[in-house]
Amino acid sequence: MKYVDEFRDPELISGVLRELGRTVDPARRYRIMEVCGGHTHSIYRHGLRDVLPANIELVHGPGCPVCVLPTGRVDDGLTIADHDDVILTCFGDMMRVPGTRGTPLELKARGADIRMVYSPLDALRIAIEHPAKRVCFFAIGFETTAPSTALTILRAQAEGVTNFSVFSNHVTIVPAMRAILDSPDMRIDGFVGPGHVSSITGCRPYEFIARDYGKPVVVAGFEPLDIIEAILMILRQLHAGEARVENQYKRIVPWDGNLPALRALARVFELRPYFEWRGLGFISQSALALKSEFAGFDAERLFDVAGLRVTDPRGAQCGEVLKGVLKPPQCKLFGTECNPEHPVGALMVSSEGACAAHYRYSLHAQEVPAAP
Amino acid sequence: MCLAIPGQIVAFSAELPFMARVDVGGVQRNVNVGLLEEGEVKTGDWVLIHVGFALSKIDEAEAQNQLRMLRAMGEDALALEEVLGYRFAETAAGADEIRR
Amino acid sequence: MTSVQPSRKTPRFADMQIEMAHGAGGTASRRLLEGLIGPYFANPALQAFGDAATLAVGSERIATTADGFVVRPLRFPGGSIGELAVNGTLNDLAVSAAKPIALMATLILEAGLPTSVLESEIEAMAIAARKAGVPIVGGDTKVVEHGQADGMYVSTFGIGVLDGRATLDAAAIRPGDQVLLSGPIGAHGITILLARGDLELEADLVSDTRPVWPFVEALLDRAAGGLRWMRDPTRGGVATALNELVRAGACGVAIFEDRVPMHPAVRGACELLGLDPLHIANEGQFLAVVAPGDADAALAAVRGIPGGEGATLIGEVRAEPRRRVIGVNGYGGTRVIDMLVGDPLPRIC
Numbered sequence: 001m002k003y004v005d006e007f008r009d010p011e012l013i014s015g016v017l018r019e020l021g022r023t024v025d026p027a028r029r030y031r032i033m034e035v036c037g038g039h040t041h042s043i044y045r046h047g048l049r050d051v052l053p054a055n056i057e058l059v060h061g062p063g064c065p066v067c068v069l070p071t072g073r074v075d076d077g078l079t080i081a082d083h084d085d086v087i088l089t090c091f092g093d094m095m096r097v098p099g100t101r102g103t104p105l106e107l108k109a110r111g112a113d114i115r116m117v118y119s120p121l122d123a124l125r126i127a128i129e130h131p132a133k134r135v136c137f138f139a140i141g142f143e144t145t146a147p148s149t150a151l152t153i154l155r156a157q158a159e160g161v162t163n164f165s166v167f168s169n170h171v172t173i174v175p176a177m178r179a180i181l182d183s184p185d186m187r188i189d190g191f192v193g194p195g196h197v198s199s200i201t202g203c204r205p206y207e208f209i210a211r212d213y214g215k216p217v218v219v220a221g222f223e224p225l226d227i228i229e230a231i232l233m234i235l236r237q238l239h240a241g242e243a244r245v246e247n248q249y250k251r252i253v254p255w256d257g258n259l260p261a262l263r264a265l266a267r268v269f270e271l272r273p274y275f276e277w278r279g280l281g282f283i284s285q286s287a288l289a290l291k292s293e294f295a296g297f298d299a300e301r302l303f304d305v306a307g308l309r310v311t312d313p314r315g316a317q318c319g320e321v322l323k324g325v326l327k328p329p330q331c332k333l334f335g336t337e338c339n340p341e342h343p344v345g346a347l348m349v350s351s352e353g354a355c356a357a358h359y360r361y362s363l364h365a366q367e368v369p370a371a372p
Numbered sequence: 373m374c375l376a377i378p379g380q381i382v383a384f385s386a387e388l389p390f391m392a393r394v395d396v397g398g399v400q401r402n403v404n405v406g407l408l409e410e411g412e413v414k415t416g417d418w419v420l421i422h423v424g425f426a427l428s429k430i431d432e433a434e435a436q437n438q439l440r441m442l443r444a445m446g447e448d449a450l451a452l453e454e455v456l457g458y459r460f461a462e463t464a465a466g467a468d469e470i471r472r
Numbered sequence: 473m474t475s476v477q478p479s480r481k482t483p484r485f486a487d488m489q490i491e492m493a494h495g496a497g498g499t500a501s502r503r504l505l506e507g508l509i510g511p512y513f514a515n516p517a518l519q520a521f522g523d524a525a526t527l528a529v530g531s532e533r534i535a536t537t538a539d540g541f542v543v544r545p546l547r548f549p550g551g552s553i554g555e556l557a558v559n560g561t562l563n564d565l566a567v568s569a570a571k572p573i574a575l576m577a578t579l580i581l582e583a584g585l586p587t588s589v590l591e592s593e594i595e596a597m598a599i600a601a602r603k604a605g606v607p608i609v610g611g612d613t614k615v616v617e618h619g620q621a622d623g624m625y626v627s628t629f630g631i632g633v634l635d636g637r638a639t640l641d642a643a644a645i646r647p648g649d650q651v652l653l654s655g656p657i658g659a660h661g662i663t664i665l666l667a668r669g670d671l672e673l674e675a676d677l678v679s680d681t682r683p684v685w686p687f688v689e690a691l692l693d694r695a696a697g698g699l700r701w702m703r704d705p706t707r708g709g710v711a712t713a714l715n716e717l718v719r720a721g722a723c724g725v726a727i728f729e730d731r732v733p734m735h736p737a738v739r740g741a742c743e744l745l746g747l748d749p750l751h752i753a754n755e756g757q758f759l760a761v762v763a764p765g766d767a768d769a770a771l772a773a774v775r776g777i778p779g780g781e782g783a784t785l786i787g788e789v790r791a792e793p794r795r796r797v798i799g800v801n802g803y804g805g806t807r808v809i810d811m812l813v814g815d816p817l818p819r820i821c
Contacts, residue, residue, distance in 0.1 A: 001397045001739060003378035003418060003430055006439055010730075010802025015446015017803065022449060037821055038374020047805025063374075066821060091423075092746075092817035105814070109491050118671050118745070118818055119424025121404060141423075144374060145820065148425040151406050196374045199420065199428045222374060224805070229442065251435040252420055252428050261407045261427070341499055341813050351746075352374070352821050361807045375746045375820050397740025399666075399675040421744070423820050 003251070007223030008046070016225060017051055020232050024053045025239065031057050031187055032234055033324055035177060036194035037064030037352030038222050044361035046224040056231065059324035060354035062176045063194055065140045066093050067322065067346045067353045068277045069169055071310035074099035077138045077167050080303045081112040087130060088114045089123035090138035097349050100310055120152040120166075127156070127164035136165045136299045144196040146170040146288055147261035150268040153290070153297050167299035168288055170269070173197050174205050175286035176277065181213050185325050190234035192227065193219035195249040200265075202257025203245050210243040221249040268294055278312065278346055279319030318345040321354055328358040335359060376422035378430055379403070381415050394421060478511030493814030495542075497707025497753070500814055502716075523703065524568035526634060533634040535570030537561060541626040546589065548667040550659075550678025553626055554596035556755055559681045560706065561630040562604050566685040567702040567758050569640055569692065570632030575601060577611040577628050582621040593624065604683040606630075635689075637696035642717050644700045649789040650767035651725060652760040654687055654774055655680070655782035657710055658738035661752035661816075666741070671818065673744070675737035680756035687774045687783075691760060694773035698766025704758045708812040711750035713759055714797045715811040724796045727787035727809060745818035750799075750809055752816065761789060 006012070024030075034040060040060045043049060049058065062068055078099045081088035088104070095105045095116055108114040113133075117123050120137050127135035139149045149166055156164045173194055180186055193206055198219045206217040216237035220230035230248040237244060247253055268291060275287030290298040299305070312318060316338065317331040328334050328347070338344035340356055347353035351360070379394035379401075390406040392413070405413060405426045412429055413419060419426035485507030493500035510518060517525040524537040541557040557577060565572045577597065581590065601608050659680040666673050684704065691699060705713040710732070714725050727750075734749050742749045762770045767785055774783040797809040 001378070001736075001743065002380070003435060004743065006435070012439070012442055012446060013803045015449060016442055018449035018453065019445050022452065036374050041374075041821075045807055047799070047801060047807045050805050051803060064821060091820045093819045093821050095817055096814070105493075106489075106491060109489065116670070116817065118820075121424050122670070122672065141820065144376070144427070145423060147407055147427075148404075148423050151404065151425065194374065196376050196420075196422065196427065199376075224803075225442065229438075251431045251438065254428070258407060258428060260409055264407065340810075350821060351819060360810045377744050379744075396744050398677075398735075398737035399673050399740040399744060401671075401673050401744075 004223065007221065007225040009225070013224055013228065016228050016232065020228060020235070021053060023232060023235050023239070024055065026055065029055050029057065030235065030238070031059055031189050032192060032231060033059040033061045033180070033188045033190075034192040034227070035061035035063040035173065036197065037067065037350065038196065039192055039194070039220065039227060040064070040354055040357050041352040042222045042224070042227060044357040048224055048227060049362075052228070052231070059188060060321075060357075061180065061324065062277070062280060062322045063142065063173055063197070064347070064350050064353050065142055065145075065169070065171060066097055066350035067318070068171065068176070068279065069097070069140060069346060070276045070278045071099060071312070072276070072308050073169055075101070075310060076305045076307060078104065078107055079306065080136050080167060080299060081107060081114050083134070083303070085133050086113065087126060087133050087135045088112070088138060089117045089126060089135060090114070091118075091140065092116050093350055094138055094140060096343070097346060098343060120149050121155070124152050124156055124161065124164055127161055128159070131163060134163050134165065134302075136167055136303070138167050138169070140169045142171060142173050142194070142197050143200045143265070146269065147200055147258070147264050150264040153268050153294055154264065156297060157294070162296065165297050165299040165302050166290065168269070168290055170288040171275065171277070172271075172286055172288070175283045176280065177206075177209065179280050179283055180323055181209065181215070183323055186323065188215065188324065189238060190216040190218070192230050192234070193217045193245070195219060195221045195226070195253060198249070198253045198257070200258045200261045203247050203253065203255050204257070206245045210245050214243045216243050216246070218246045218248050219253055221252065276309070279322040313344050316345040318347050321347055328355040331355070376420045376427060378418050379421045380418050381413055383415060392426070394419065394426070396421070476512060479514040483507055491814070496812060496815045498712055498812030498814060501707075502811075522568060523564040524570060524632070526568065533636070535565050535568045535632045535634050537564040537568070537630045539564060539628045539630070541628070542622065543664065544622050545667050546593065546623050548679060549663055551681040552593060552596050553624065554593035555600045556679075556681050557626040557628050558597050558600035558604065558608075559683050560755060561628040562606060562683050562685060563704045563758070565630050565632035566683070566688045567704045568632070569635045569638045569688065569699070569702065571635060571689070572604065572606045572630055572632040572685060574609045575606055575628060575630050577608055577626055579611065579613045580621050580625040580627065581613065581615045582618060582623050583615055584618045585623055589623065593626075600683075604685065635692050635696075637692050638699045640699065640701050642701050643721055645717070645721065645723055645761050645789045646763070647723060647789050647791040648764045649700060649761050650764055650785050651714070651727070651787040651789070652762055652767070652770055652774065653710065653732065653784055653786045654684065654757045654759075654780060656733040656735050656738070657705070657754055657757065658734050658742065658749040658752040660755040661709070662738050662741045664753075671745070673741060675741060677735060677737045680754060682756035682779065684756065684758045686777050687780050688758065690773040690777050690780075691770050695762060695766040695770040698763030698770065700761040700763065702758055702760045705754050707753050709749070709751040709753060710759065711748065711797065711809045712811050714809070717761070718795050718797060722794055723789050723791060724793045724798065725787055726790050727797065727799050729799045729801050731784055731786045733782050733784050746820070747816050747818060751812045
């Protein structure tokens with residue numbers, strides 16, 4: 001596969017690893033946060049932790065939109081499916097996320113009309129094909145995905161569709177990164193920036209991290225070669241005492257971002273004053289809601305959404321793992337009560353969640369280490 | 373959020389100007405190109421696909437550039453390892469000693 | 473009528489209702505089998521939980537297998553439910569090193585099913601059975617209300633005679649043994665996924681459904697002495713089959729990921745949807761673990777049969793990590809290849 005295989009080439013990777021081995025300072029410990037869940041997944045999937053120098057520690061960040069979705073929001077979305085005339089649509093990632101009454105798959109087994117879609121456009125098509133039903137799309141995702149939702153809403157408007165709505169849980173990455181940076185127990189030396197979010201936002205939004213916090217940020221692609229090169233670039237900055245934003249993913253990410261996508265976002269969405277992030281608490285200006293102009297497509301206005309807060313189960317330490325303070329095996333529930341088959345916390349549900357990735361891919365997952 | 377895959381545009385829809393047919397390793401799907409600037413992509417171009425939309429045109433020159441640079445880096449690193457393996461530095465120091 | 477107490481050696485099945493995951497062939501299916509069904513039926517032949525049960529009948533050793541076929545759509549590129557039912561049942565026997573001798577089939581039909589559809593499936597079953605040289609000697613038919621049975625379900629029973637040349641036992645695998653895969657993976661599962669139409673993907677891909685006995689027979693002819701274990705990687709894919717191999721034993725398996733063959737469209741679909749090809753169902757493949765000295769002969773044997781050209785040695789048995797299946801890539805990175813939990817779901821993250 002073009003643009004994939006070349007970046008998984010074992011020889012090329014070995015070469016860059018060699019260079020990384022030469023560059024790393026053996027007397028130093030590096031803590032690098034990879035913000036995006038896609039990077040977490042890729043790191044585990046390609047066994048990168050085996051081949052990176054041992055003094056480079058990768059900390060998994062909060063860039064997993066399923067992981068940061070509070071249970072209360074899941075419940076809100078699922079109650080929309082309670083209506084007999086509603087078809088609730090969502091991505092595959094959502095189907096096994098536990099709400100208080102069960103997962104979408106379990107509710108579907110009990111008779112709710114919940115359908116998995118690959119694209120929000122598929123949800124719109126279902127709405128057009130079922131004029132007597134109300135079709136609601138449970139939208140999740142960061143800036144990578146939000147523009148697609150925005151265009152779908154504009155398309156629905158253009159075609160005069162009146163039975164389609166979106167339950168928006170889109171969140172933005174920068175406020176979460178800021179929350180991590182402001183966290184007293186954080187100690188991160190540099191960031192691997194989210195490659196696909198940046199294909200929309202560009203690289204400028206991260207400049208404050210370099211400027212105000214003095215940390216390098218390298219926006220990276222998702223293939224093993226990309227991730228390793230990005231780590232190398234961070235190390236070079238650290239050794240030179242620099243803190244800049246760099247773009248490793250130049251074949252995809254334009255420095256100024258994707259203008260049509262940003263325009264679509266601005267047209268359809270506005271920032272919520274605040275939004276709850278599971279494990280991180282309430283963060284201001286961190287999530288997207290539909291503008292009032294699009295009220296006819298806004299599930300929160302069309303349906304009675306309870307908006308209840310549901311606290312995390314006792315013992316679940318999702319927040320600390322999300323912030324990189326704890327490693328997955330250090331959570332008391334890891335591997336015992338909380339595992340991919342019966343996830344307690346959202347970090348175990350999503351295959352890119354730090355806990356699920358660690359459990360499923362890491363050889364040492366089953367040996368739960370002693371408490372720190 | 374992050375799963376996006378490169379695909380090649382094989383055709384544009386005749387009826388819908390914002391839809392294109394994209395090929396990913398032999399699998400084809402109709403993809404919305406409305407997030408790209410008008411005229412930015414043509415048949416044969418490669419794009420990044422996510423949830424049925426093209427997010428970005430892939431810059432082939434940048435990709436080749438990067439691969440070329442990384443290849444050179446890897447070869448340099450290998451050459452350096454070999455040089456260190458020949459222990460030129462120590463041999464030179466030893467030769468200096470003898471000359472003194 | 474006295475009630476039967478289930479014999480209890482494994483944890484009780486605690487799920488409150490049956491979910492789709494319990495039929496996906498992964499860990500949930502395993503829990504149902506071991507935690508609910510097995511304890512009630514407890515007997516030695518069952519306890520092995522193999523593809524087929526082996527029974528001694530006089531001086532003969534017989535293998536029997538039962539299978540259920542539920543597929544939507546009924547017809548798909550490369551085959552249909554009838555063909556799947558015949559081949560699938562025969563393959564369960566084949567990978568138990570049993571030469572299939574007869575089949576029976578029960579049809580559960582939905583009221584309203586067009587006769588033409590039923591006839592197509594009966595014909596497909598007849599053709600598949602004739603091609604494999606195995607007669608369909610009986611069965612049953614039931615009709616259920618409209619709205620049930622997705623058109624039709626097929627349930628089968630197969631019987632075969634164990635080939636005495638091989639003794640298959642998961643416990644017999646040893647470090648150094650080679651893992652042989654008969655051909656490219658994922659074709660069936662991805663074909664079905666695409667045929668459902670929900671994802672709006674198209675590809676030039678067909679199901680790989682076919683009888684594997686000819687390949688197994690060739691393997692037995694050339695390398696029976698070194699043959700330790702076989703399995704057909706249906707639901708749950710290669711990953712699940714290999715995990716089932718190692719889970720109770722003293723060894724692990726390492727798969728060299730770059731060696732696993734697959735059709736480019738399977739790869740493309742899996743990358744696009746975020747699926748792992750090792751978790752995708754196959755209906756015309758088998759895995760065999762062979763002693764190192766016999767591996768080359770085994771490979772040559774399978775490759776020598778038309779349709780076996782794609783056979784590859786994809787991995788090896790190792791002492792560590794035990795009870796695990798790991799994937800090894802070309803630059804030394806490893807990952808755990810886990811068993812499927814529920815149905816593989818496309819993801820966007």
